[in-house]
Amino acid sequence: MKVIRFIIKGLTHRYLAFIFRLYIAGIFIYASMYKINYTAEFAETIASYQIVPYWGVNILAVVLPWTELICGILLVAGIRVRSATAILCSLLFIFTLGIFINLLRDSPINCGCFHTIGETISWRTVVRDIIWLIMSIHIFFYDKAFHLEQKFSFTLKEI
Amino acid sequence: MRKAEPKNNIKRKMPTQHAIDRRSFHFKALWDTRRELIAHEDQGKIIDIYLLTAIGTLGITSGFVCWIDKEAHNNHVTSRGLEPGDIKTIEENIPKIIQLYFPESLPQNRPPPMEARLMTYEDLADPSLFPHQTRILIQWSINNQYLGLTGFGEKILAKTYDDEDLELLRSLTYNLMFAMHHALSTTIIRQLRLNLQQKNKDIEDALKQTERNKSDLDRRLFHLKSFYDIFHELSGLKDTNRIMETFLLLIMGTFSVGQSYIMLLDQEEKTARMTCRGIENEKHGKLSQDQIDNLIRHCLEYAKVNNLAPMNARRLTDRNFWDNTFRPLEIKIELLFVINESCLGLIGLGNKITLQSFSEEELELLMTLVYNFMVFLENTRSFETIQRLNVDLEKRNIELNKTIENLTASKHKVEVLERAKVRVKSAIQKEMEKTRRMSVKDFLLILSVSLLLGLVFNFSNPGGITLIPQNWFRKTPAQIDVHWAKLKHDAGTALFVDARPVEFFRQSHIKGAVNLPLALFDFVYMMNFGDLDTQREIIVYGRNISSRYDEEVLFKLVFRGHENVKVLPGGLTAWKENGYPLES
Amino acid sequence: MVRATSSLFMKVLIFSLLLTLSCEKESRLAGKYATVNDMTQRTAVVNLELMANGQGAWSIEEDNVSFKWETRGEEIWLHTKSGGVIVGTINGDILTVNLPVVGVHRFNKVKK
Numbered sequence: 001m002k003v004i005r006f007i008i009k010g011l012t013h014r015y016l017a018f019i020f021r022l023y024i025a026g027i028f029i030y031a032s033m034y035k036i037n038y039t040a041e042f043a044e045t046i047a048s049y050q051i052v053p054y055w056g057v058n059i060l061a062v063v064l065p066w067t068e069l070i071c072g073i074l075l076v077a078g079i080r081v082r083s084a085t086a087i088l089c090s091l092l093f094i095f096t097l098g099i100f101i102n103l104l105r106d107s108p109i110n111c112g113c114f115h116t117i118g119e120t121i122s123w124r125t126v127v128r129d130i131i132w133l134i135m136s137i138h139i140f141f142y143d144k145a146f147h148l149e150q151k152f153s154f155t156l157k158e159i
Numbered sequence: 160m161r162k163a164e165p166k167n168n169i170k171r172k173m174p175t176q177h178a179i180d181r182r183s184f185h186f187k188a189l190w191d192t193r194r195e196l197i198a199h200e201d202q203g204k205i206i207d208i209y210l211l212t213a214i215g216t217l218g219i220t221s222g223f224v225c226w227i228d229k230e231a232h233n234n235h236v237t238s239r240g241l242e243p244g245d246i247k248t249i250e251e252n253i254p255k256i257i258q259l260y261f262p263e264s265l266p267q268n269r270p271p272p273m274e275a276r277l278m279t280y281e282d283l284a285d286p287s288l289f290p291h292q293t294r295i296l297i298q299w300s301i302n303n304q305y306l307g308l309t310g311f312g313e314k315i316l317a318k319t320y321d322d323e324d325l326e327l328l329r330s331l332t333y334n335l336m337f338a339m340h341h342a343l344s345t346t347i348i349r350q351l352r353l354n355l356q357q358k359n360k361d362i363e364d365a366l367k368q369t370e371r372n373k374s375d376l377d378r379r380l381f382h383l384k385s386f387y388d389i390f391h392e393l394s395g396l397k398d399t400n401r402i403m404e405t406f407l408l409l410i411m412g413t414f415s416v417g418q419s420y421i422m423l424l425d426q427e428e429k430t431a432r433m434t435c436r437g438i439e440n441e442k443h444g445k446l447s448q449d450q451i452d453n454l455i456r457h458c459l460e461y462a463k464v465n466n467l468a469p470m471n472a473r474r475l476t477d478r479n480f481w482d483n484t485f486r487p488l489e490i491k492i493e494l495l496f497v498i499n500e501s502c503l504g505l506i507g508l509g510n511k512i513t514l515q516s517f518s519e520e521e522l523e524l525l526m527t528l529v530y531n532f533m534v535f536l537e538n539t540r541s542f543e544t545i546q547r548l549n550v551d552l553e554k555r556n557i558e559l560n561k562t563i564e565n566l567t568a569s570k571h572k573v574e575v576l577e578r579a580k581v582r583v584k585s586a587i588q589k590e591m592e593k594t595r596r597m598s599v600k601d602f603l604l605i606l607s608v609s610l611l612l613g614l615v616f617n618f619s620n621p622g623g624i625t626l627i628p629q630n631w632f633r634k635t636p637a638q639i640d641v642h643w644a645k646l647k648h649d650a651g652t653a654l655f656v657d658a659r660p661v662e663f664f665r666q667s668h669i670k671g672a673v674n675l676p677l678a679l680f681d682f683v684y685m686m687n688f689g690d691l692d693t694q695r696e697i698i699v700y701g702r703n704i705s706s707r708y709d710e711e712v713l714f715k716l717v718f719r720g721h722e723n724v725k726v727l728p729g730g731l732t733a734w735k736e737n738g739y740p741l742e743s
Numbered sequence: 744m745v746r747a748t749s750s751l752f753m754k755v756l757i758f759s760l761l762l763t764l765s766c767e768k769e770s771r772l773a774g775k776y777a778t779v780n781d782m783t784q785r786t787a788v789v790n791l792e793l794m795a796n797g798q799g800a801w802s803i804e805e806d807n808v809s810f811k812w813e814t815r816g817e818e819i820w821l822h823t824k825s826g827g828v829i830v831g832t833i834n835g836d837i838l839t840v841n842l843p844v845v846g847v848h849r850f851n852k853v854k855k
Contacts, residue, residue: 033758036616037622038822038826039617039620039623039624040622041826041827041828042827043624043820043826044678044826044827047705047706048660048702049664050704050707051704051705052450053704054704054705054706055627055628055631057705058624058625058626058628061608061624062613062614062616062617062624063609063610063613063614064609064613065613066609066610066612066613067605069609070605070608070609070612071605074605083601083602084601084605086602087606107663108662108663108665109660109662116826116828117830118637138779622771622822622824626825661843661844664844673844674843674844675844676843676844677826677827678823678825678826679823679825679827679843679844680806680825681808681823681824682823682827682829683842683843683844685808685846686803686842686845689806
């Protein structure tokens with residue numbers, strides 16, 4: 001029991017959440033960079049998933065990388081972590097779902113997660129995305145450490 | 160009356176020349192006596208003349224007159240030719256004589272007023288009372304008060320007294336009585352006159368006194384007036400210097416003095432205030448601090464030695480007072496007044512303009528005025544102290560008010576800051592709560608910022624993409640039915656182009672179709688379709704929900720000059736559904 | 744927080760470092776290339792021009808297509824305007840570019 005409690009405590013520790021936060025934030029910022037740079041390629045990737053209607057592909061390709069970037073930055077900075085995490089969670093969920101659907105469809109497409117080419121979708125991708133999703137959820141619930149906002153408010157309280 | 164008597168005597172004794180001569184002699188003596196007596200008023204003199212005349216005229220050896228003033232008990236004896244012992248006997252026997260010859264109880268024994276009763280020695284009731292040589296006794300009275308008894312001794316020439324002698328004696332005695340009466344009357348009148356004169360004098364004195372009283376009253380009135388003036392003038396003043404000056408002028412006016420000064424010495428402040436009139440200023444204007452200190456010390460010592468209590472004054476009459484001390488001014492009258500233990504002063508008055516000396520009353524008045532002056536001075540000093548304190552208080556009040564204002568301002572500021580703090584705190588708390596919560600606002604914010612940044616970046620980026628599908632603005636491309644396409648496929652007249660990405664092409668495509676992926680259109684076209692006949696019929700297929708690859712590729716082909724390009728709307732799905740040949 | 748910021752900072756640092764490194768490589772890689780062998784059926788020579796600013800041109804005779812290029816490790820990625828990527832490998836001055844559908848092209852550096 002003690003061990004389990006210790007494990008639970010360790011698993012729900014806020015520093016763990018903080019590490020996850022940095023990790024997820026880093027992933028999304030990194031991912032967004034390429035997508036922002038090569039919007040057309042990202043639009044192609046979205047199109048290849050065959051989920052978004054054709055009239056929404058381009059606009060999504062324009063907006064989505066920036067959302068990823070902003071959320072990543074917010075996560076790093078510790079500002080509105082919950083909202084940002086929620087957005088990232090939903091993105092991850094959609095990505096996972098998309099990959100999942102395309103795996104079922106047996107579409108021979110690239111993940112496009114980071115780059116346009118190089119990584120064909122597989123069940124590994126799904127698992128990876130699910131792990132990331134769990135991490136995000138962990139952040140959502142347990143993240144408390146090193147928030148810029150709290151830092152400010154603590155300083156103000158001290159004042 | 161008096162004349163008638165001698166005439167009668169003359170008529171009765173007229174016979175002889177000798178008698179006539181004698182009688183004329185008697186008359187002459189009587190006349191002379193009478194003249195002489197009338198001229199005198201002094202009773203002693205009158206009696207003397209009477210005695211001398213009687214003795215001289217009749218040649219009598221001795222005689223005496225016993226003069227009795229019953230009421231005044233003033234009896235005296237005048238005598239001629241008697242031994243001192245005899246005189247003494249008479250004087251000693253006067254009470255008895257009175258009792259015997261002028262008894263109160265027996266009026267008939269007394270001669271009536273202005274009557275003379277002659278008695279011979281033989282007739283006498285008690286001859287021992289008189290000298291032995293007495294032969295004739297005349298009892299007389301002027302009134303009830305003044306009585307007389309005259310006695311005569313033996314005659315020188317004759318043994319007895321004859322009638323004429325007796326007549327002469329009687330006449331003489333009458334004359335004496337008249338003269339005495341006259342003298343008495345005259346004395347009374349004189350007395351009355353004297354009294355009158357005295358009374359007059361008294362009245363004059365009284366008048367003079369009244370006069371004096373009046374002037375005294377005037378003076379007192381004047382003093383009172385000056386007193387009132389001082390009171391009136393000083394009561395309105397609240398300034399020590401003004402009070403001193405005003406008082407100085409008033410006492411100068413009151414006493415008509417040409418020079419005066421007042422000096423107020425303050426031990427605490429170590430100052431000497433001086434006011435003067437009629438004195439050269441240079442002399443006293445600059446007192447050195449040492450002189451002031453000296454003066455103050457000296458005056459205080461003097462006051463202590465002389466038990467001069469506060470609010471008291473004394474005239475400095477001690478000539479040694481100024482011996483060892485600087486004297487501010489040489490002046491006639493000087494007063495030292497003490498207001499309290501630390502404050503005292505000197506008042507000096509010079510000579511009067513009239514050069515009269517000061518009377519006691521004036522000095523008294525001066526003292527009274529000085530006492531008043533001291534009261535005013537004390538009040539004024541108190542008032543000044545109070546005023547100074549008031550000024551201090553006011554200053555402090557102002558400071559206090561300022562402090563209060565500052566405090567209020569600070570308080571206000573603090574309140575504002577406090578409110579701001581509370582507001583900021585609550586805002587932060589709200590924000591913190593927001594941090595813990597996720598909110599739709601945050602989502603909208605993040606998404607709209609993303610949209611904005613994305614759009615801006617896309618428009619500014621040369622590699623940007625169009626956001627609106629281009630086929631919305633193009634004519635619907637030529638289409639070909641799947642069956643018709645199959646026919647063409649079978650005939651081999653048309654070139655089937657797969658517009659999908661290469662991975663999809665590799666997975667599955669219409670048999671014989673060539674891949675011309677939209678993403679690599681330019682490269683692949685350049686490399687593989689460069690020498691393709693533009694008239695060749697091309698059927699483009701490949702579309703899904705997300706992309707119209709076929710239409711895009713068709714458009715690019717048309718743009719490259721191909722005229723016979725058609726789209727297979729059903730795409731690979733329709734082809735597959737119809738069971739037409741595929742390859743992978 | 745500090746760690747977070749520093750981590751971000753490190754990332755940015757590494758990224759920019761990579762960028763400069765790649766830039767260096769790109770400037771080294773920039774130049775004109777041409778196909779040498781005849782693996783395709785075509786005899787025409789394909790010219791490839793990589794400009795130092797990241798732009799490039801693929802041309803046969805008069806026809807030419809522009810693209811953007813970058814290096815990734817030992818690979819060179821050519822980004823087409825329409826959203827495609829063509830990957831090539833770098834081997835000294837020789838670039839082996841695999842153009843999907845069409846085939847592999849070997850380019851030799853012609854001049855800097």
